[in-house]
Amino acid sequence: MNKTHWMVRLVQIAAVLFVLFGCLMVFIYTPFYSKLIVKSLNYFVPVEVDQLAAQSQKMGALSDDDSFEPGSDLWIARQAYLKLMEQAIQSDEPQDLTVIQARYKALQQLIEEENQKENDQKDRPKVPLLNTQVVSASEAEVDNPAQKMKDLLEMNSAENKGLMTQYTEFLKTHEIEQPASEAEPIDDETYHDLAKMDLAKTNGQSVKQPTAEPYAIVVLGGGLTLDKNDKDIIVNDYTRLRLETTLDVERQHKLPIVLSGVEAPYMQAWLKNYDVDAKLLEDRSMNTCENSRFSSLLLQKKGGAPTVILITDQYHMPRTRRLFALNGIETIPVVAPMPTTLTTWRPSEKNYDHSRRANYELLATLRDVWFGSSDCREVP
Incomplete structure (x- = not known):
């Protein structure tokens, strides 16, 4: 039996590969290839x-509403919440996020209840005060609206700082019944x-x-x-x-x-x-x-x-x-x-x-x- 020359063998292999490549190219241009990949x-x-x-996503208390009035209690609570969330994310402890989220939800509810009570009080008839001419020093210091807004956004006022500290402590320590509910x-x-x-x-x-x-x-x-x-x-x-x-x-x-x-x-x-x-x-x-x-x-x-x-x-x-x-x-x-x-x-x-x-x-x-x-x- 005659042995096939290596050059002939090489040409045969090249021809087979060329045919297979051609078939693959045709297959790629058919709708079946992409369907197979998908x-x-x-x-x-x-x-x-x-x-x-x-x-970190378990609570699912998602909100796309950021329309809190700057300086309001809900707005300050939101700043405290975002600050703690950022710290928790950077600390690589995602299990803390669900606890913060649950506490934030509880804090929002408490603030809304307090706001409702205040609104109910405002609806009552008021007795005018005597000595309305007396103006406190703190009221006289708000003549500059630009500075007032700057202090507000930077949490420079004593009242805002106090609320920020209070809300941050609440978000860190408040006990909740189901801190990681499914x-x-x-x-x-x-x-x-x-x-x-x-x-x-x-x-x-x-x-x-x-x-x-x-x-x-x-x-x-x-x-x-x-x-x-x-x-x-x-x-x-x-x-x-x-x-x-x-x-x-x-x-x-x-x-x-x-x-x-x-x-x-x-x-x-x-x-x-x-x-x-x-x-x-x-x-x-x-x-x-x-x-x-x-x-x-x-x-x-x-x-x-x-x-x-x-x-x-x-x-x-x-x-x-x-x-x-x-x-x-x-x-x-x-x-x-x-x-x-x-x-x-x-x-x-x-x-x-x-x-x-x-x-x-x-x-x-x-x-x-x-x-x-x-x-x-x-x-x-």
């Missing part, structure tokens, strides 16, 4: 919530309502029932572009489609909206055109890792959100859900459409757009799982 990512990427990090489980009726809106549908992915009701809607930016005049900056098609999805979700679930990414101010302006006011902006993140980390810190400072509705595209979703889970937040995925649609079966350049996006997320997920994200800052 299905694999949804199956293999873990989204179990890190329980230690989750302690979020209330979501009931079946609410879950079915969510399912009707495809909140638990991710391109065929089976998503388990969330353990708690969502407290916020988190929308990740997908990029910016120039307007037709080549001057004005606007959201690109990826971001626009995510915002359109946000409108549908917001109509049925009146929840605070968190806009995450440097695109956040432009996203906020886009939503305002549709009479939707997104107050929580996380506009410092430059990548997905920072999206999840900085958004979780923002939610911590606003009171906590153990479960959120997450809006992004189907390729970005698995990696993003994993990163939010590592930061202690359970996510209910809502898939926003891509700018291009897949064909039914034939190879197409539009299909390649999806395949390229799938390849990027596949490689980024492998990097995050094996090596971590090296360009992810710790704090904004």
Whole structure:
């Protein structure tokens, strides 16, 4: 039997590799490649919530209302709360955050009760005082409104300092019955309502029932572009489609909206055109890792959100859900459409757009799982 020359053998191997590469390229241009990648990512990427990090979100007393009047008791209590929250976050002791949140909720209730009592007293008829001409020295010192406002905001007045100290001590020492109570489980009726809106549908992915009701809607930016005049900056098609999805979700679930990414101010302006006011902006993140980390810190400072509705595209979703889970937040995925649609079966350049996006997320997920994200800052 004649032995095949090594040059012939080499040509045969090269031909086989060329044919396989050609088949792969054709497959990449079909709709089946990107679907396979998405299905694999949804199956293999873990989204179990890190329980230690989750302690910082357990209370779920989320609020996007910062309209407290400067100098009011509630405003001073808010400053004391944010100061302690920041100290707890920097001390790497997330278990303390739930205690602070519970105490802050109790403090707000006490202040509101006291304010109500004072309002009731004001409604009663008053007897005019004698010697109304007497003006105390402290009242005479408020002639300069600019200095008064500066003292107010910097907590320079003795009264504000005293309240700040009192509220800080309350937040440090007040005893509460359930310092780390679990979020209330979501009931079946609410879950079915969510399912009707495809909140638990991710391109065929089976998503388990969330353990708690969502407290916020988190929308990740997908990029910016120039307007037709080549001057004005606007959201690109990826971001626009995510915002359109946000409108549908917001109509049925009146929840605070968190806009995450440097695109956040432009996203906020886009939503305002549709009479939707997104107050929580996380506009410092430059990548997905920072999206999840900085958004979780923002939610911590606003009171906590153990479960959120997450809006992004189907390729970005698995990696993003994993990163939010590592930061202690359970996510209910809502898939926003891509700018291009897949064909039914034939190879197409539009299909390649999806395949390229799938390849990027596949490689980024492998990097995050094996090596971590090296360009992810710790704090904004």
